[in-house]
Amino acid sequence: MSRNYNDEHTHGVLHARELEGHLGVLESFTSAALGVLAVASGIYTYLGVSSLLDDNGALSFFAAVAYSMAVSVGIFVFWSYLLRLLPAMRSAASRAGLLFSMALGSLAIVAMSSWLNAAALAGAAAVEQHLAKTVQDYQTALEQSHTIAVSGQSLNRDVARVRQSFQDLSNQEAVGALSGVAGRGAVFRVLTQKSDELDALESQIESQGPLVDAAFAEGNEILSRMRALTVSTGPVENRSVQFSEESVRLAGLIAQLRQLSVAPLVDRAAQDLAASVVLPELDGETADIRVSQETTIESVLLLLGQRAETLSRAAEAVMAMPAPLETTYTPISTADAVIRYAANFVPSWAGAIAIDLLPAVLVFILMVVQAAIRSGRDPAPLEDRMTLAEMRAAVSALREIEAQETEEQRRGGQPEPGDLAVSQLEPHRPREAPAP
Numbered sequence: 001m002s003r004n005y006n007d008e009h010t011h012g013v014l015h016a017r018e019l020e021g022h023l024g025v026l027e028s029f030t031s032a033a034l035g036v037l038a039v040a041s042g043i044y045t046y047l048g049v050s051s052l053l054d055d056n057g058a059l060s061f062f063a064a065v066a067y068s069m070a071v072s073v074g075i076f077v078f079w080s081y082l083l084r085l086l087p088a089m090r091s092a093a094s095r096a097g098l099l100f101s102m103a104l105g106s107l108a109i110v111a112m113s114s115w116l117n118a119a120a121l122a123g124a125a126a127v128e129q130h131l132a133k134t135v136q137d138y139q140t141a142l143e144q145s146h147t148i149a150v151s152g153q154s155l156n157r158d159v160a161r162v163r164q165s166f167q168d169l170s171n172q173e174a175v176g177a178l179s180g181v182a183g184r185g186a187v188f189r190v191l192t193q194k195s196d197e198l199d200a201l202e203s204q205i206e207s208q209g210p211l212v213d214a215a216f217a218e219g220n221e222i223l224s225r226m227r228a229l230t231v232s233t234g235p236v237e238n239r240s241v242q243f244s245e246e247s248v249r250l251a252g253l254i255a256q257l258r259q260l261s262v263a264p265l266v267d268r269a270a271q272d273l274a275a276s277v278v279l280p281e282l283d284g285e286t287a288d289i290r291v292s293q294e295t296t297i298e299s300v301l302l303l304l305g306q307r308a309e310t311l312s313r314a315a316e317a318v319m320a321m322p323a324p325l326e327t328t329y330t331p332i333s334t335a336d337a338v339i340r341y342a343a344n345f346v347p348s349w350a351g352a353i354a355i356d357l358l359p360a361v362l363v364f365i366l367m368v369v370q371a372a373i374r375s376g377r378d379p380a381p382l383e384d385r386m387t388l389a390e391m392r393a394a395v396s397a398l399r400e401i402e403a404q405e406t407e408e409q410r411r412g413g414q415p416e417p418g419d420l421a422v423s424q425l426e427p428h429r430p431r432e433a434p435a436p
Contacts, residue, residue: 123334
């Protein structure tokens, strides 16, 4: 039983020594690798900071360099502390405290470096994503404005139908089919008056058609140029300036399309159709003819009200269509674009954070290895844990003690060699004071 126990301890000590040998090799280049990671993070941080600074002068350059150097030094020192201290902690309280400190430090590194690294890695692509989204918003607004304008143009058919109905009634009145009196009397003049008003409205609506088509075609051309700027090569800052100029033109065309909608005009004309009627003087030769004209005019006015209500409902249906959202292009920096469109650049964010927090994996590896070393060495007695070098050092020390004893005996010293050796090896005890 004792032999198995000793063998188990011996194997544990040998395993611990093997792990210590591996750690000795790994520690020879761990600091260099950590320095490379810190410098790489500092370089990308410099690129991210440079994209945020408006001025390109010497002061801005030195400010960006100073910030990136501070980030590199901070990352190197922070992870160096943890690589040394956290694996050496034995109690749960001390280990938990350093783990909490590592979490806070990691958050600080992400806040001061990782998002700038992401801006350097994917900043231009994020700005292009912002441009592409803006183009989609402008395209939606342009199409909605065009739809509303075309729907207003479709009211021309309703106006033409009402105008044709009054024109047909005026033709019938000319032969006496309505009031019973042929000619161009009072009833004929009322019908002709409304027919001319509707004809003028119809001509006005038709004149708006080419303007709507031209504005829509020009808007599509601007959208094509904006899409080309989104995917073309070259610095994204220069393309953003051209994109902003095109967006101003397109916003003006969208506003023009909104004004070209004739639905409000048709609605007002429909309200005036029945309200503004100039009644002519009845010109019948006899009282019966005048009564017939008056009755026919009342019927015409009733018909005017019905037609006006129909036109008004059609115009209100067009005006009730949802208006396009107000779209305005806002220039954005690479860092803001990366944050706003973070969901589209998960790999870039992962790489930017990994380059800063990769040493945390090394910390956990060292914690596991140090725990394995302690579990192999601690249960074994001291003599089993001594290495050959330590045993040689102990033998050399014993020989020096014996040589010292021999020298003192040669000089006439009182202590015996064995007693002197024991006194040298045993802990020092205070001498008792002599009795008075």
